[in-house]
Amino acid sequence: MITKWTEALSCCNPDIDRQHSELITHFVHFINSHGSSSKEQIKEILSFLHNYVVEHFALEETLMEQNGYPLLEVHTSQHREFIESMKKIVDEFKGDHDVTKLGKGIGEMYNWFLNHIPEEDKKMGLFLQGALKKTAKTASRTALQTETIFQWNQSLSCFEINIDKEHKELVNHFYQYQRSESGEAVENTMEILTFLRDYIHRHFQREEKLMEKYNYPAQEHHKKAHHDYVEVYKNLLEQYQKNSDFSYIENGVHSMFDWFIHHISEEDVMLGFYLKNSVTNVKTTKEVIIYSDNKEETSLLETFFSNLGFKNVNVYENEVDLRKAVKKDNAFLATISTNTEQKHDFLYLKELRFFLETIPVLFLLNSHNKNVLNSAFSDMNFKIPKKIIEVRPKPLWEIIPKLHDLLFEFNKGSTQLPV
Numbered sequence: 243m244i245t246k247w248t249e250a251l252s253c254c255n256p257d258i259d260r261q262h263s264e265l266i267t268h269f270v271h272f273i274n275s276h277g278s279s280s281k282e283q284i285k286e287i288l289s290f291l292h293n294y295v296v297e298h299f300a301l302e303e304t305l306m307e308q309n310g311y312p313l314l315e316v317h318t319s320q321h322r323e324f325i326e327s328m329k330k331i332v333d334e335f336k337g338d339h340d341v342t343k344l345g346k347g348i349g350e351m352y353n354w355f356l357n358h359i360p361e362e363d364k365k366m367g368l369f370l371q372g373a374l375k376k377t378a379k380t381a382s383r384t385a386l387q388t389e390t391i392f393q394w395n396q397s398l399s400c401f402e403i404n405i406d407k408e409h410k411e412l413v414n415h416f417y418q419y420q421r422s423e424s425g426e427a428v429e430n431t432m433e434i435l436t437f438l439r440d441y442i443h444r445h446f447q448r449e450e451k452l453m454e455k456y457n458y459p460a461q462e463h464h465k466k467a468h469h470d471y472v473e474v475y476k477n478l479l480e481q482y483q484k485n486s487d488f489s490y491i492e493n494g495v496h497s498m499f500d501w502f503i504h505h506i507s508e509e510d511v512m513l514g515f516y517l518k519n520s521v522t523n524v525k526t527t528k529e530v531i532i533y534s535d536n537k538e539e540t541s542l543l544e545t546f547f548s549n550l551g552f553k554n555v556n557v558y559e560n561e562v563d564l565r566k567a568v569k570k571d572n573a574f575l576a577t578i579s580t581n582t583e584q585k586h587d588f589l590y591l592k593e594l595r596f597f598l599e600t601i602p603v604l605f606l607l608n609s610h611n612k613n614v615l616n617s618a619f620s621d622m623n624f625k626i627p628k629k630i631i632e633v634r635p636k637p638l639w640e641i642i643p644k645l646h647d648l649l650f651e652f653n654k655g656s657t658q659l660p661v
């Protein structure tokens with residue numbers, strides 16, 4: 243059972259995420275404690291849960307409505323069903339006082355809720371992300387006038403020439419739409435939007451074929467992201483065809499564009515990395531050594547490297563074993579420094595210096611810790627060799643271009659993808 247909110251449940255909206263996290267905590271608390279609680283306590287926490295759920299759904303529904311979310315109706319009706327089922331469970335308990343039955347019922351509601359987040363809330367959140375940015379821009383006229391056009395940049399590259407080509411093509415078409423956004427060329431607009439819908443669909447299918455052909459480990463997750471995108475886009479166009487209200491679709495398309503860029507940088511860059519290296523032996527022969535004192539970060543790194551196709555990913559918790567492991571010449575170290583404050587004593591620095599001199603290191607730390615580290619090393623008269631140091635917090639996939647360089651150095655041979 244999931245007992246804590248994690249990054250994997252994020253809907254890209256801090257308010258919604260915070261409420262989900264709170265709700266998870268309260269559900270789990272109820273599930274764990276109802277057996278030993280008095281009837282009064284049970285009633286109290288039930289009414290709290292109920293009110294919180296109502297408040298949470300209201301927030302989501304307001305945001306969906308204000309921003310023209312195309313799946314508003316489906317989503318809202320799921321919320322209604324949830325509240326009704328919850329009410330039924332609570333009413334039954336008021337009649338029969340059967341605590342076991344109540345616990346089972348609330349457990350089922352909790353499972354529904356955990357399922358609803360990645361199934362429905364996530365795509366709503368991804369859509370809202372772009373719509374909310376657009377609203378913020380429109381609020382300030384000067385900002386709107388000086389809005390710079392999004393430029394393709396290297397951080398969006400997937401290292402795979404055909405995928406990149408199609409992404410650029412799609413970005414260009416979104417611009418074409420923006421140019422016709424004045425409202426005059428409505429027919430033309432519809433044409434561009436329909437073209438985009440079909441092109442995106444074909445593009446996703448091509449990506450999915452590559453995932454299957456090369457056994458991409460995160461393909462299920464990636465395909466789900468495509469599916470959600472296509473579903474929302476399709477509904478957006480259908481609503482527009484019914485309404486023909488230009489202002490209605492404007493925010494929607496802006497959202498779809500933003501979401502698309504988000505998808506490239508979050509999902510496609512990882513896929514491209516996997517494909518690009520899938521013909522080299524790097525990922526099967528090199529060992530990834532993971533070292534962190536934080537369990538959550540450790541498992542994040544483990545999943546990250548496994549999804550990228552590394553076969554030999556090992557976590558070291560014991561410093562003695564770690565010291566032995568970094569002496570192997572086929573390994574590189576991925577390490578996260580979470581709380582360096584107390585660790586920045588001389589011993590830790592000596593240890594770190596040893597790693598940095600011995601092995602390629604992918605070192606993730608926040609900017610404060612980076613400064614502390616740099617000045618400590620300069621006191622020791624030690625210049626950090628050309629290692630990869632990234633500043634956290636930052637989504638992990640943003641290190642992929644650097645990771646790519648690191649592996650390229652390991653493997654100065656061909657990195658051609660035979661597709």
Ligand SMILES: [Fe+2]
Nearest residue numbers: 262302359363
């Ligand atoms: Fe939600």
Ligand SMILES: [Fe+2]
Nearest residue numbers: 302358362363
């Ligand atoms: Fe929801």
Ligand SMILES: [Fe+2]
Nearest residue numbers: 449505509510
């Ligand atoms: Fe994709």
